[in-house]
Amino acid sequence: MSAQLKIAERLSVSRTEIEDFLFEEAALLDDWKLTEWLALFEPGASYHVPPAGSPDDADPAATLFYVMDDYHRLSERVKRLLKRTAHVEYPHSRCRHMISNVRILGGDDRAFTVTSNFATYRSKRGRTELYFGHHNYVMTRADGSIRIRQKTSFLDSDDIAEQGKVSIII
Template structure:
């Protein structure tokens, strides 16, 4: 589907940005079950391991290793675990703030899907520490328009970091 009308393109981008900002607010507030309502049942959520390579050897993202490679059930299990006494990595919970910018929207391969790229910076505070972890990445999403609004059908988080300084990745991008 090719969008030709500038007003349609702007309206679509604003609707996508509203979705991404609302999604970020849910994650920042620790409302993970509500966030899960925004993903499709066929979702794939991947955070590939980054490597350092010379340009001649191709992309820096691994195609065989990932920090996360989850489907809907995997995401649901992560969220259910956060509500148990065994979620040591998030007890007490991290203080998170998602900053989303540089949103780009293109038609996807299916009629009601859109390829969305955005930059994200996640600020994370832990316990009483003065230190704040900052992680930056590009998110490569596929959003699907449904009767209930947009839903996240795929997310690939391309970290800008090869070495991750935070103690764990027990939070969502």
């Protein structure tokens, strides 16, 4: 029996259920439904994007992250990106978020850790950019629904010099 199956047996969630959740998250971001995307997070959640090439144990106390949002700051980011005054994203970018290699790493019935690979394509003003790497999640289940407690997106490129910025939600 694989380690994944052993973990799934202990938890009240399956890999297929997690995949469906992550695919829905990607679809909401692709469709620029950021308010609905934010609703996937539990109050008190956080979203982090450390510098490109950072290890999984990157320390926010010692490293300047591209994004280091608590729930309040994340909700303000969503509000700002949906306004016409967010010039860098108005009109908003066309994006496609590809998710693969979803694995449940561990946990219990209260919280579980998940990782997945991603490739996010962003097209704007005749230019296409690729952001790729992996997401690490801490997820919970409340009232039968999966929620994100923490999401960290690790960019595997050497840097983002060519793109110059991360104005979308990876």
